[in-house]
Amino acid sequence: MWLDLYLGMAVFLSVECKPLNKGTHNKLLVISFDGFRWDYDQDVDTPHMDKLVEDGVKAKYITPPAITMTSPSHFTTITGRWIEDHGVVHNMMFNSTTHQKVGHKATLKRSEWWDNGALPLWITAQNQVRNCGQCVNRALVEETGQQDDNETEWRQNIDTVLSWFTEEDFDFVTLYYGEPDNVGHAKGPDHPDRKTIIKQIDRTIGYLREAIQRDGLTDNLNVIITSDHGMTTVKKIPLVDEIILSKYLNFFNLVYFELLDYGGFGMITPKKGKEQHVYDALMKAPNLTVYKKEDMPENFHLSKNDRMQPIIVIADLGFNLNSVGRLIVYVNKGDHGFHMDEMDMKTIFRAFGPDFKKSYLSEPFDSVHIYPLMCKLLQIDPAPNNGSLSVTEGMLVQNDTSRELLLENTVVHNKPRRPDVSEKLESAHLEPTIIHTMLKVA
Ligand SMILES: *[C@@H]1O[C@H](CO)[C@@H](O)[C@H](O)[C@H]1NC(C)=O
Ligand SMILES: *[C@@H]1O[C@H](CO)[C@@H](O)[C@H](O)[C@H]1NC(C)=O
Ligand SMILES: *[C@@H]1O[C@H](CO)[C@@H](O)[C@H](O)[C@H]1NC(C)=O
Ligand SMILES: *[C@@H]1O[C@H](CO)[C@@H](O)[C@H](O)[C@H]1NC(C)=O
Ligand SMILES: *[C@@H]1O[C@H](CO)[C@@H](O)[C@H](O)[C@H]1NC(C)=O
Ligand SMILES: [Zn+2]
Secondary structure, eight states: OHHHHHHHHOOOEEEEEOOOSTTSSOEEEEEEETTOBTTTTSSSOOHHHHHHHHHSEEESOEEOOSSOSHHHHHHHHHHOOOHHHHOOOSSSEEETTTTEEEOTGGGTTOGGGTOSSOOOHHHHHHHTSTTOSSSSOOOOOOOTTSOOOOHHHHHHHHHHHHHHHHTTOOOEEEEEEOTTHHHHHHHOTTSHHHHHHHHHHHHHHHHHHHHHHHTTOTTTEEEEEEOSOOOEEOOOTTTSOOEEGGGTOOHHHHEEEEEOSSTTEEEEEEOTTOHHHHHHHHHTSSSEEEEEGGGSOGGGOOTTOTTSOSEEEEEOTTOOEEOSSOOOOOOOSEEOOSOTTSGGGOBOEEEESTTBOSSEEEOOEEGGGHHHHHHHHHTOOOOSOSOOHHHHGGGBOOOOHHHHHHHHHHHHHTOOOOOOHHHHHHHHTOOGGGGGOOOOOO
16 A cells, blocks of 8 residues: 555656746746655765755755645645645545545545645645636656666756756746655665665756756746655564554454554544543553544644544554455555654755855754745745744845835736636646656657
8 A cells, every 4th residue: 555655756846937027037946855854964975965955945954744645744834724724635546435545646636635725835836826817837757666776867856947948938846756765665764775866866957956057047047846755764574563553452343444554543433422431442552652643733734624533543663554354465664644843754855046045054843834935935925824034034135125116016907806716726737746646748
């Protein structure tokens, strides 16, 4: 299951928006390297990332939202909303009434799973462009099942998206790489292969910078490099006991629906009237924190959403949750999904380009604040969100007040329409699912 899911995500994606208000802002490229733990560059020689520290902005680390999984976290980045607000609460889509569970791939073109009213940035951007027919109209994604650590293809992908900026005048492109997450799961974060892939990522960043210069984009392209979560070593038998929940909980009698066996995070819907039973039973399991939905810490920002089930379990760092009598061969040597305040779940933020300061070291911040920063860079009026520009604006070169005035005017004349969300997503042919969509380059 896990493996399948991760293959599904081992893709390269790009969406873009063109053109915004001409002449008032620089272009923006956002790159996500899935599962890049905050300290992965510290035990590997990474000359290009080191150079970036001088030439741009580095955050010490950033904190993902409370469910440290790929889809929930990326969706927070691209909407600026907490998970309870955007409703993508797991990599697996599910319906606890029908017991339906739908893997990532099957939901990609179906916005009913993704569209909970929180707009991804590219839709908001599109809505604010005058005379925009098909501003958001392209995705470039590797075929599923394909090995996705081919460095030649990584470079080709960079050439392609840069040509979208130069030849087609796109303003905003996002680019996704499935590494180092794949290697982190398969081999574990401490394996030499993880260092090898970090070196490859570093060379790719070096290539990106060369290509930006080659294509004359140095002075008008901002780049943000970030990720969705970290990675930790899975604790294995015989060093630890796996948490087998059926030892503590009679699933047959007490449980109506569960979303378990996807690493350290899970949700349970008790049968009617059995909530306290389930809670009490699970409280006896070691190496596990059990929450009633309504009692979850406020800073998780999870309680409000209907898709959150009544009981939430989070294993201690590195522990795997095994639910029932299912025989699960748990092949992952590394995993994520643990508490966002565990250092192993923290991830990276780097940025460079004409609007970013140089040699600027930012204090850690929550990834939810990336959204208002992206809006500021693109001079888009942000949709309602939970981020705050004040957290990140210190990293910007604030050198032109007339830009602010221009933005004010732009907003007045260019009031974002607030169309029906579904309709808008339809018409854009771009469900938010595109974050890991699987279309092929035309
Ligand atoms: C689950 O499926 C049922 C039956 O199709 C539907 O009525 C319900 O709205 C769905 N629930 C959610 C949360 O999507
Ligand atoms: C990597 O991609 C290039 C370009 O598509 C291809 O020619 C090459 O065979 C690939 N290498 C591997 C090892 O798959
Ligand atoms: C897991 O729980 C067991 C039993 O309570 C305890 O002895 C052990 O120290 C815990 N392991 C960790 C790593 O917390
Ligand atoms: C702000 O300063 C940077 C570097 O000093 C420069 O490249 C950029 O064009 C300036 N932006 C504006 C709008 O003047
Ligand atoms: C997050 O933002 C949404 C949209 O503005 C708002 O409705 C919600 O109350 C915010 N959440 C928090 C915790 O402030
Ligand atoms: Zn991920």
